[in-house]
Amino acid sequence: MARLVLDHIAHSYYANPSKASDFALKEVHQTWEDGSAYALLGPSGCGKTTLLNIISGLLTPSHGHVLFGDKDVTLLPTEDRNIAQVFQFPVIYDTMTVAENLAFPLKNRGVPAPDIKRRVAETIEMLGLADQANRKARGLTADEKQKISLGRGLVRHDVNAILFDEPLTVIDPHMKWQLRSQLKHLHRRFGFTMIYVTHDQTEALTFADKVVVMYEGEVVQVGTPAELFERPRHTFVGYFIGSPGMNVLPAEIAGNVARVGGDEIRLPASYAPVSGKSEIGIRPEFVHLSDDASGLPITVRGVDDIGRYRILRGQLGAHTLNAIVPEGRSIPESPRVHFDADRLNVYADAHLVEPASRGA
Numbered sequence: 001m002a003r004l005v006l007d008h009i010a011h012s013y014y015a016n017p018s019k020a021s022d023f024a025l026k027e028v029h030q031t032w033e034d035g036s037a038y039a040l041l042g043p044s045g046c047g048k049t050t051l052l053n054i055i056s057g058l059l060t061p062s063h064g065h066v067l068f069g070d071k072d073v074t075l076l077p078t079e080d081r082n083i084a085q086v087f088q089f090p091v092i093y094d095t096m097t098v099a100e101n102l103a104f105p106l107k108n109r110g111v112p113a114p115d116i117k118r119r120v121a122e123t124i125e126m127l128g129l130a131d132q133a134n135r136k137a138r139g140l141t142a143d144e145k146q147k148i149s150l151g152r153g154l155v156r157h158d159v160n161a162i163l164f165d166e167p168l169t170v171i172d173p174h175m176k177w178q179l180r181s182q183l184k185h186l187h188r189r190f191g192f193t194m195i196y197v198t199h200d201q202t203e204a205l206t207f208a209d210k211v212v213v214m215y216e217g218e219v220v221q222v223g224t225p226a227e228l229f230e231r232p233r234h235t236f237v238g239y240f241i242g243s244p245g246m247n248v249l250p251a252e253i254a255g256n257v258a259r260v261g262g263d264e265i266r267l268p269a270s271y272a273p274v275s276g277k278s279e280i281g282i283r284p285e286f287v288h289l290s291d292d293a294s295g296l297p298i299t300v301r302g303v304d305d306i307g308r309y310r311i312l313r314g315q316l317g318a319h320t321l322n323a324i325v326p327e328g329r330s331i332p333e334s335p336r337v338h339f340d341a342d343r344l345n346v347y348a349d350a351h352l353v354e355p356a357s358r359g360a
C-alpha cells in the first residue's frame, strides 16, 4: 500500500487542447493518504472515470505525474502498478467455479496454497457465497457474478490500492447496502487504500473516509462527510450533498450583513467586499420557522412529508427556499424564517469565502 500523489494532473481527450473546456480533467493536485477510503463523487461526465483510469494506468494524463509513495508510475502499465480493479460489470471466468475465480489472482502471484485456501474461504464467507463456492460461475445471477468480481479485488492483501468503478450498479438495492457495509468493515480490518467511483451520494457518504467531489472536470472539495455537509467549499457541493441540497441565494455582502432582495440577514462574521457573483448558502436543516415578526416572511409553495420530518418548499422574495420541519413541529399560518447564523456560508463565484473577522 502507498500514499497516492496526483501531481498537477490534467487530461484532455483532444490532441491539441487550446482552452479550459477541452480538458475532461482540469488540474488536480492532491495527496491521498495510505490506507484511507476515498469516494470520487459527481454527476455523469464530471471526470471521475478519467481520473480513476489515470490512477490505474489505463490512461496516461496529458499533464502531470502519478506517484505511488515516492515512485513515479505515470508511464507504467496497469499490470505493473500492483492494484486491484472492480468494474461496473462482472469480469470473471465463466468456466471456473466461484472458489477458483477467487483463487486465480493469488495463484498468479505465487501465494502459498494454504494461504490461498484461507483467503478464498474468508472472502466467500464475507460475500455470502458459501453455498455457491463449488458452482461454475456461468450459472450464477448477475448479482452473484458481480460479488465474485468484488471478491477478486478484495482477496489480494498486497495491493497498492483497490479501485472500484460504480461496482454496485448491477446489485439489487438490499444487497447493495449489505455489500457497502461489508466493504467498509473490510477496509477497517485490512486498511487497504480504496478508491471508489460513484454518482450516488449515499454510497459515497457511507463508504468513504474522504469524499472527493468533482464537478465539470474539477475537484471542488475533498472532505469528510461532515465537512461536506457543514462547510461546502463550492455551491455545487452544497446542492449535490444533502436532500434537499443547500439553499443558495444571491446576496450583496457588506461587512456582517447579507442583503437578499429587500431583506437583511445577519452574518456570523464580517466579510471583506466580495468580488464576482456573491451568494449565501444555508442548509434547509438550519432554516427555522416561526410566526415571530422579526423573521423574514416566506410564501409556502408546498410541503413534502418524508416521515421523520417534512420539507417546506417556500419562496423568499424571488428565490426558492427549503426548510426542514422536524417531527412534532407545526408550520405557522404565515411563516417567517430565521437562519442559524453560524451555519451561513458566503460564496464568491461559487467558491466559499472566509470571513475577514469572526464575531464582528
Ligand SMILES: Nc1ncnc2c1ncn2[C@@H]1O[C@H](COP(=O)(O)OP(=O)(O)OP(=O)(O)O)[C@@H](O)[C@H]1O
Pocket (backbone or CB within 6 Å): 013, 024, 042, 043, 044, 045, 046, 047, 048, 049, 050, 051, 199
Ligand atoms: N475516450 C474518450 N474520448 C473523448 N471524450 C471522452 C472519452 N472518455 C470520456 N470523455 C469525455 O470526458 C468527460 C469526462 O468523462 P468521464 O467518463 O471521466 O466522466 P464520469 O464522471 O466518469 O461520467 P460517468 O459517471 O457518466 O461515467 C465527458 O465529457 C466525456 O464525454
